[in-house]
Amino acid sequence: MNRLPRLFPAIRTYSSKTEGKKTCLYELHKQHGGNLVNFAGYEMPVQYTDLSIKDSTLHTRKHVSIFDVSHMLQTHITGKDRVAFIESLTTADVEGLKPNSGTLSVFTNEKGGIKDDLIVTKTDQDFIYMVTNAGCIDKDLPYLQENAASWRAKGKDVQINTLDGRGLIALQGPEMAAVLKGETNINLDELTFMTTSVGKVFGLDNCRVTRCGYTGEDGVEISVDAKHASVLVERLLASKAGMVRLAGLGARDALRLEAGLCLYGNDIDENTTPIEAGLAFVIAKRRRQTLGFPGAEIIVEQIEKKNWKKRRVGLVSEGGRAPRGHIPLNVASPIGSATIGFVTSGCPSPCLGKNVAMAYVDTPYSKDGTVLEVDFGAKQAKVTVQKMPFLKTNYYTGKKN
């Protein structure tokens, strides 16, 4: 039974004697009953005592939730060569981005694997704004700084400035716009998915509001001065224009899984290419021609020849045990059952009432509707390959007339 996480991983994994770093909302989490765990080196709420993970997930899809994502690394890249610099490390067409718009992209390695996923935004000011994963800070930051130093050594102009300690608050759910409307000078009708603007929010200056998120719902991420972060959260919670609740990492994980979004370290890593991960869309069209990012040749060859050997797929199963990370997937073969893949993450979906998961499987088994056997060790269960997202996403792409 060692395939199952050890007994009560909920207690073991989520407890740690080592004190983590604290975000600017640490005290607020404690005051509001946040159950704090060490995540990516930070003390973060996994849930709040007054709302179960399941209810918090459902609440977010119906109303709106606040997530503290200040642990993520926010960076400004400045200097006149900043666009070419970021393009040398990522798959994004930063040059082609309209001012104040952004895109999901990846840092790649020489094998075409993913070093990290990130959101890169070209602002109308003299910098690029980038958000990368907290769990990757220790490799991303030296990587950025070393590369910038070598660019400078060649006479180029590029600097990396991290926004240390600055708050980042995700407000996610269908009531987001109603909550912010009238409380910001930013025009939310014009702020479409993956665009950004700086303005006043609930009376607080210098908030960068970007329409994006990690739940599949309409939402924004608000980058705010550390000293204003908890005031902003309290004002959001007090809103009468929507039912605003705090949500933790538990709900965030269930929400992103239902929306088919990857968690770095689980569903994508240094050994999966963006193509194998089903993220070909992050390789911008222009970059497929110009190349010039690590592993570009390998990645573009995979796109052209469609010769990837494994593929990330969605899985669903009705009831029973949920497939979770590292559990093998089998098919019957003439000589018994053969393992053709592994689950990378999964959970019982609060919104769908069935189990949802992501996995990598050998390409021949990646077609929609393929039935596979998930091997829990003592027991096996059937799962079906299904296209993601598992539910309809609600990104705001413009005002409908």
Add this chain to the structure above:
Amino acid sequence: MAALLLRSSSRLVHLPELITLQRASLSVSSRFFADRKFTKKHEWVLVENGVGTVGITAFAAGALGDIVYVDLPEVGKQVAQGDSFCAVESVKAASDVYTPVSGTITERNEALEGAPNMINKSPLDEGWICKVKLTEESELKGLLTEAEYNTFKEQEEAAH
């Protein structure tokens, strides 16, 4: 303490008996209300007439959060102390449950199939998981008393 024991054992007696017993609670014999025993892996067992009722503690249920699925063991299955014989699952995590005693599964709490979160609502009572006919009663001596378990649990919490 007697009142506490009575309350936590109430599932094992019928209502009329319960009323009588409550009246006479101070003279309840330990023969009828054996002490609940605990493991360091957060299971409990309550033995009566050689049959142990097994469940997980409130601490474990709380750490898992809303339980949405319980993989119950088969009746008739032989288990040895420490075997993983059940799995409980929340949105957050799945966990093995290890049997605190050796024996044969004689009954399972089918009600959990329709209402798995009964384990959260009533971990020591309606949220029981299964019953085991003991083959090694002496194993009980090696388990924790309620007081010992509470001390152990506090240490776990402090380590958090």
